[in-house]
Amino acid sequence: MAAIEVIIKPITSKKAIHSIKKALSKSSVDKAAVEQAKKQLASYGFQSK
Amino acid sequence: MHLDICLLTDNDLRDVGTFDCGVQNEPLTHYIKGAAFEDNRSGKTKTYLVKDLDKQEIAGYFSLRTCGFGYIEQGTNQINYVPAVELSEFAIHIDYQGQGLGTALFLGHIVPKVQKLAEEFGCQVILVYAWNENAIKFYQKNNFMKIEDLGAFIEAKDINKYLTITDDFSQGCNVFIYIL
Ligand SMILES: CC(C)(COP(=O)(O)OP(=O)(O)OC[C@H]1O[C@@H](n2cnc3c(N)ncnc32)[C@H](O)[C@@H]1OP(=O)(O)O)[C@@H](O)C(=O)NCCC(=O)NCCS
Numbered sequence: 001m002a003a004i005e006v007i008i009k010p011i012t013s014k015k016a017i018h019s020i021k022k023a024l025s026k027s028s029v030d031k032a033a034v035e036q037a038k039k040q041l042a043s044y045g046f047q048s049k
Numbered sequence: 050m051h052l053d054i055c056l057l058t059d060n061d062l063r064d065v066g067t068f069d070c071g072v073q074n075e076p077l078t079h080y081i082k083g084a085a086f087e088d089n090r091s092g093k094t095k096t097y098l099v100k101d102l103d104k105q106e107i108a109g110y111f112s113l114r115t116c117g118f119g120y121i122e123q124g125t126n127q128i129n130y131v132p133a134v135e136l137s138e139f140a141i142h143i144d145y146q147g148q149g150l151g152t153a154l155f156l157g158h159i160v161p162k163v164q165k166l167a168e169e170f171g172c173q174v175i176l177v178y179a180w181n182e183n184a185i186k187f188y189q190k191n192n193f194m195k196i197e198d199l200g201a202f203i204e205a206k207d208i209n210k211y212l213t214i215t216d217d218f219s220q221g222c223n224v225f226i227y228i229l
Contacts, residue, residue, distance in 0.1 A: 024131065024173060028192040028228045029160060037157030040149065044052040045102070048158060 051102040054158060057089050057110075061098060068107045070140040073181060077140040081110050085138070088112070094137050099154060101145075108145045111159060112138040116176060118196070118224075133176040133226070134163045139184075155191060160227070167229055175227040185223060193225040 065081045088094040099109040116135040136159065141151045163175055177193070179185045
């Protein structure tokens, strides 16, 4: 909830820079869970357009 | 249960009157009955209602808007900007909580919606501010990571040196991100 926030974080070590980039390249999306959730919504009669 | 998910319109004013997502979440209950309409009109946020067509009531709602955050690489002045979509409000009616609707809505609808947007506009993450234990559990269960876990935050004494726009609501909130 709330706030458009710009968070500027200083990176204190090369390791941290690497870990931010690395962390952002690793998707949180669990495709199977997404498909399952779409099916659940479809069972409620909802079809995404 | 039969559901529909649609963009809020001024015609929904009466239907949102009975929406209630619990005593601890009054700001979210109030938002949908008031400010959401103005924000929707002005383009500040876009709010979607989840309608239970059988009971003719609002089972939940969520609001989206663009945002982002940045970080500075050591030894450079370069800000790396991470474009994001903020899930600025997310609430399930108290009678529908804990039955999987929030998960189905987030994974089955919100994620695909933002992924679609990200095919045309730069967007790497979905960002949320979570201020209560239940919400934190929900986000962690759905693969969100706490933004602090990416790296060190600015120390408070240095905060004015950096561009930080914030407001009262986000104080004390945990910022979570879901990487697309
Ligand atoms: C947080 C919220 C959107 C989750 O939606 P939901 O439909 O209740 O969640 P689901 O049933 O899909 O998922 C359940 C998981 O979420 C968590 N959870 C969060 N709120 C819960 C609630 N009121 N009841 C049960 N579980 C809840 C639990 O970790 C639960 O996992 P478990 O079943 O293994 O214990 C919803 O509970 C809500 O609107 N809460 C009040 C408003 C709020 O906090 N919004 C988030 C603002 S950042």
